[in-house]
Amino acid sequence: MEPIGILKEGQIYDLQTAEALNLSGDEIKADNSPESLEILKHSCAHLMAQAIKELYPDAKFFVGPVVKEGFYYDFKTEEKISDEDLPKIEKKMKDLANAKLPIERYEASREEIQTKFANDELKQAVLANITDETLTLYKQGDFEDLCRGPHVPNTRMIRSFKLTRVAGAYLGGDEENEMITRIYGIAFFDKKELNDYIRMLEEAKKRDHRKLGTELELFTFSDEIGAGLPLWLPNGAKLRSKLEHLLYKAHRVRGYEPVRGPEMLKADMWKISGHYDNYKENMYFTTIDEQEYGIKPMNCVGHIQIFKNDLVSYKELPLKFFEYGVVHRHEMSGAMHGLFRVREFTQDDAHIFCTKDQIKDVIIEVLDFVDSLMKVFDFKYEMEVSTKPKKAIGDDAFWEATTKGIMDALDSENLPYGIDEGGGAFYGPKIDIKITDAIGRKWQCGTVQVDMNLPSRFNIEYVNDKGEKEQPVMIHRAILGSFERFVGILTEHCAGEFPFVVAPTQVIFVPIADTHVEYAKSLQKELLENDIDSKIFNMNESLNKRIRMAEKQRVPMIVVVGDEEVANETIALRDRRNREQSNISKKEFIDMLNEIKSGSKI
Structure with a gap:
């Protein structure tokens, strides 16, 4: 060569x-x-x-x-x-x-x-x-x-x-x-x-998630509503709700407390945080009673105010707040792309307030959380440490210390990572989680950011073991990144064949004749009581056509119901990939579905 x-x-x-x-x-x-x-x-x-x-x-x-x-x-x-x-x-x-x-x-x-x-x-x-x-x-x-x-x-x-x-x-x-x-x-x-x-x-x-999103009736966009503002249809809303519930429980068992901040804050808050000087072009502003307000592009400022609401003891640290926070960012019209780049989205956001000595353990715990989630959805992933960008706040000593702290945490666990020079947030270095999908494409997803600047700017303190007030470290953390972007990535990764635990419709019942519809409805009700969504395909079409229609919906399970199933309270479970059918009892079926769900815990 x-x-x-x-x-x-x-x-x-x-x-x-x-x-x-x-x-x-x-x-x-x-x-x-x-x-x-x-x-x-x-x-x-x-x-x-x-x-x-x-x-x-x-x-x-x-x-x-x-x-x-x-x-x-x-x-x-x-x-x-x-x-x-x-x-x-x-x-x-x-x-x-x-x-x-x-x-x-x-x-x-x-x-x-x-x-x-x-x-x-x-x-x-x-x-x-x-x-x-x-x-x-x-x-x-x-x-x-x-x-x-x-x-x-x-x-x-x-x-x-x-x-x-x-x-x-x-x-x-x-x-x-x-x-x-x-x-x-x-x-x-x-x-x-x-x-x-x-x-x-x-x-x-x-x-393409835009194509599949239309075919599977997950979401849509409307020029009448505005560019970059997704409308979640029932199927998409169910998928997203399942994802939210899955993550909610995973947060709670890891000691996170749910909080919620307002979507609009006085501009003074964004001036203190540094967003006004460093991020203003990406924000939306309005005026109320001659006072300028900024619609939040991030959730951190609200969480800081929640921390300041009470006197926090060192015994309470690390203190973990999480929120499914709706944020708005000004994206150029030409940059928007389905759910991947929108003007309104919801972050699976969390902020962890801790001591300097706790940074390493907190980062390792967050990365364990990341690993658990990625395994549920069969994603391979890699990590990158992003360093000081050209537009940044804080002195070199802060950036060197916090960047080294991140790398030390990764090194201590023998976790491989790359370096993204200049890719950090304006207020601190970060770890970016990049996932690889089923066809080999890499996607930026979650992030972990160490921040000492905002705690200093907002003068937040906790009482240390000597009874003195001390400034905590703030760790910004999102695992999915945003529900919108993650749903788009997951749709393309699975080609619309979602894992059972988040599938909008998990079971489709196909009754052979009208006399079998009531049994299908009773099964549907029983599944709903177990938080399992299903549909009944009893439209005026032939049985074979209804089965083909069900298969095109990419649902995890198709169940055919006829005389034998009604008489014996069984179900005929159809494997749509192999075109094979097996008969099991109703109880076995429901137990099997609940077992699949429980096996997908994060």
């Missing part, structure tokens, strides 16, 4: 840049390592832009970065581009790759570049965000663009790629700006890797 760049002190440089700057480092070869793929994806983004420019000569380009799922380029053209145009763009890209065009780096002064792109408002917008006086461009054939790199040396190396979708994007991510076009793509050096990824995309399309 030929070299395409170097890695020096964690920074990737292509061969052109390394030569220009006389740099040496670890060699990066054309394999599927993260470093090599970053170079390839960036190069593929430029190849796509070159193809777009040839097909749509009026096209102007903004930026084309590498992102977790591949790459994209933002641009605009007078022609409307849709997913149907992607094969045409891909074909042109392949032609350009086959032309084996050298990719060349050169430098120019800021003045030269401003003159070169004088009639390109998008390039001028890019320049407005750059302060350097000497800038770099990359050129291949007739196409060139302002870019820092890195790139492969020649287009011949860009072979295995796929354009995945067309989207709209606000220029610079600002809703006040115009909407331009964005095309996403993916690239690999190995064709098999690309084919595996394409198969995953096809499977992901089948599992």
